[in-house]
Amino acid sequence: MSQFVKNFTFSFWAYCSGHLLRDREEEIGILYEKINMQEMLCRNGDTEMQVMDEKIRFLKLKVDEKKRQIKLWFKALPVKNALDAHLVVLQIQYSQCKDRIKWMEETLDPPPPELLKKIEQLEVELVQKEEKLLETDFLYKHVSRLTDRIHATAENGKQDTLLLAKRTNELRKMIKDRTRKAMALVAELSMKQALAIKLQQEMKDKEQFLMTVSSRIAQGLPPPKETEDEWLKILHNERMQKEACAAEEEQAAAPSSIHMTAEQRPTxxxxxxxxxxxxxxxxxxxxxFKPREPRSNRRHFRKPTVKPIEM
Known part of the structure; x- marks a missing residue:
């Protein structure tokens, strides 16, 4: 019996515990749903707070801008007052001018005869201006014709000017060539004159020497020592030449001699x-030194161009 009671008690306790656990689980699920809803509300609230912060910041900027504009308007207020005062003065002056114009129209309006006379005078001046304008137009046309004629003459004269310039250049070139040739002839003439003066001086010296020698011979005196030395040298040279020619002839006549075709060098x-x-x-x-004849490879070398002398 006691065992049955224990089992029954345990079963009842287990049943109650399971029922309580199920209730607690349902409560926990409800609490989790409430927590999720609260978190979602918090997130939405944060988003709305951020939006509101942005709006507040934007409104603060607008407030600052309005304050700045108010300060500017306060600074410009004295200028506005001065402009308003100036506007009032201008309006007064404008009304005075209107009144003055009205008074002048009423009091100074000339009578019709004077107006007719003034109109006739203006018509006469207009006719005079038209006549002057016609004269000016006629003069302009005449000047235009003369200008066209002068322009055509100038165009025709360009060809003559070009031919004259070409002829002038040719004459200048001819003058330069003639001047260059004349200078060359003058230089050559100077050289010839110098050579002639030198030859004349040599001739005078030779004549003087000949007269000296003749006078010494006429007096029965021997010729000068220099002449005697020159004469001895000449005799010695002739003797040496004869001996050299004889030696060459002997050498050529010898059977072992070699016949040379080379050009003899001056001695x-x-x-x-x-x-x-x-x-x-x-x-x-x-x-x-005697240079030899140019070889065939000289054909590969170009002769230098002699530049003309410009004076």
């Missing part, structure tokens, strides 16, 4: 000194 020269006779002298060891 003597004629001095151009003023105080020496025009007698050939041997070069000795210091013979002058």
């Amino acid at each position: 003597t020269y004629i001095p151009d000194d003023e105080h020496s006779l025009p007698v050939p002298r041997p070069y000795g060891t210091l013979a002058p």
Whole structure:
């Protein structure tokens, strides 16, 4: 019996506990729904608060702008008062001017005869102006015709001017060429004159030397020492030349000699000194350089162009 009671008690307690748990679960679900609703309301409230904050900020900006405009209007208020006063003065002046014009129209209106006389005078002046205008138009047309004629003459004269300029350039070129040739001839003439003066001086020296030698010979005196030395040198050179020719002939006649076809190099020269006779002298060891004939490769080199001398 006691066991049955225990089982019954345990079953009843389990049933009550399950019923309570189900009730608590339902209450918890309701509470969760309320919590979700409260959170959603909070989020909506936050969003509305943000919107309201934006509106408040915008309204504050508008208030600041209005305050700034009010300050500006307060600053411009003295200017407005001055402008209003000036406007009143101008209105008074305008009314005075209107009254003055009305009074002048009433009091100073001329009678009809004077008006007719003034109209006739204006018509006469208008006719005079028209006549002057016609004269000016006639003069303008005449000047235009003359200008066109002068322009045509100038156009025709351009060709003559061009031909004259070309002819002038050709004449200038010819004058330059003639001047250059004349200068070249003058330079050549100067060289010839210098050479003639030199030859005349040499001739005078030779005549003087010849007169000296003749006078010494006429007096029975021997010629000067220089003449004797020159004569001995000439004899010595002739003897040396004869010996050289004889040696060459002997060498050529020898059976072992080699016949040379090369051009003979000069071994003597004629001095151009003023105080020496025009007698050939041997070069000795210091013979002058003789350039050889140009080879065929010189055809690849272009001759230099001689620039004309401009004066």
